[in-house]
Amino acid sequence: MPVKVETYDRVEEAARALSASRSARFLGGGTLVMRAVNAGDQSFDTIIRLRDPDFRTIRMQGDGLVIGAGVTMAALVANRDAAFLAPVARVIGGPAIRNMATVGGNLFASGNYGDLAVALLALGATVQLAGSGSRSMPIDEFLRDRERHATSLVQSVTVPRPRDPAAFRFTKVSRVKPKGVSLMSIAALLPQSGGRVQGARVAYGAMGPTPLRAIAVERALEGQALDAAAIDRAAALAVEGIAPPTDALASSWYRAEVAGVHLKRLLAGERR
Ligand SMILES: Cc1cc2nc3c(=O)[nH]c(=O)nc-3n(C[C@H](O)[C@H](O)[C@H](O)COP(=O)(O)OP(=O)(O)OC[C@H]3O[C@@H](n4cnc5c(N)ncnc54)[C@H](O)[C@@H]3O)c2cc1C
The missing domain is CATH 3.30.465.10 (Uridine Diphospho-n-acetylenolpyruvylglucosamine Reductase; domain 3)
Known part of the structure; x- marks a missing residue:
């Protein structure tokens, strides 16, 4: 099936064209869209580009x-x-x-x-x-x-922007380095006030259908000094309320087993 390409100069025009058709896809960098085109994906027939x-x-x-x-x-x-x-x-x-x-x-x-x-x-x-x-x-x-x-x-x-850059941490767990995709990724924002965590946000990738927050971990960290005991308590809740998927890289069981280990390293400030 031929794919039509429409190019717009203004964001409003591109947005209008995209919302008008269920069979249109927006083209960002195309690293995924063009792969779909090459694989013969039939779910879209129009590509929307923006030059703004x-x-x-x-x-x-x-x-x-x-x-x-x-x-x-x-x-x-x-x-x-x-x-x-x-x-x-x-x-x-x-x-x-x-x-x-x-x-x-x-x-x-x-x-x-x-x-x-x-x-x-x-x-x-x-x-x-x-x-x-x-x-x-x-x-x-x-x-x-x-x-x-x-x-x-x-x-x-x-x-x-985090006031204290050290309050933001990220780790990507992959089987191949560099360039491997994530078996899981973890990001944490751990702002502190008076030596205690205030407003923790912890997020996972590849642990559900979309990136998701580790709410139980955030609650365990809130108001705590970021010491070994608090980190252990938070890591023990790493997959509380989360059902990790099984895919080609790892089983659900494996993800659940290792999430706490990687989270603990991240919270302890060990970069890998
Ligand atoms: C070899 C390879 C390695 C990769 N490694 C990684 C990796 O390590 N980590 C990682 O996160 N990703 C990785 N990716 C996936 C991908 O490259 C990235 O996620 C990238 O950020 C997708 O952006 P893009 O602009 O290329 O998306 P596109 O392919 O242009 O679009 C992807 C989807 O998003 C939609 N879209 C794009 N921009 C917009 C917009 N502004 N508004 C609305 N919809 C939009 C498109 O319509 C499409 O549905 C990899 C891909 C490949 C092929």
Whole structure:
């Protein structure tokens, strides 16, 4: 089946075209969309492209960073204001993938992909949708209803910058290094006040259909000093309320067994 390509200069036009057709796909960097085209995916017949330069910019807004959905992983790594996200963007694919893969596309990536979305979830980002229904929503809500947003154009994400860069941590567990995909990824925001954790957010990738929060872990950490006893208690709850999937990389059982080990290392500040 031939695939039609439509190119727009303005974000509103692209958003309108995308929302008008269930058989259209937006093209970010195309690392997943073009793979689907090459594999003969019949679920779409139109590709929507956007040339708006604003879509690829990163700018400060108060204490936050507004990152255009068309910003690539390579551009994130190179941006000084986004330095806290560089360790995440740097482990996504190899150089060729990072030069193409976008922030917007990462929000829709499923399975073992979506490492940046995991970090954005832990950081409490908000997602801006373009078009007639233009609105902002917490990333938690966006990810929960991700299927419903398949015909919405993500314009940007706004990320609060951690006051203390050491409060944000990320680890990617993969069988092959570098360039392996995630068996699981974990991101944690652990702000402290008076030596105690206040406002912990912990998120997993590849542990469910979309990136998800480890609520039991967050509750165990809240108000605690980040010492060995608190870390042990939190790690013991690593998969509380979570049903990890079985896929080609690992079984559900294996993920459940090792989640606490990796979480404990991350909370203890051991980088791997
Ligand atoms: C070899 C290889 C290695 C990879 N390694 C990793 C990895 O280590 N970690 C990781 O997280 N991912 C990885 N990926 C997956 C992928 O490259 C990334 O998730 C990337 O960020 C997807 O972005 P993209 O711009 O290429 O998405 P695209 O392929 O352009 O789009 C993906 C989906 O998102 C939708 N979309 C894209 N942008 C928008 C937008 N602004 N608004 C609405 N919908 C949009 C598209 O319509 C499509 O449905 C890998 C992929 C490959 C092929």
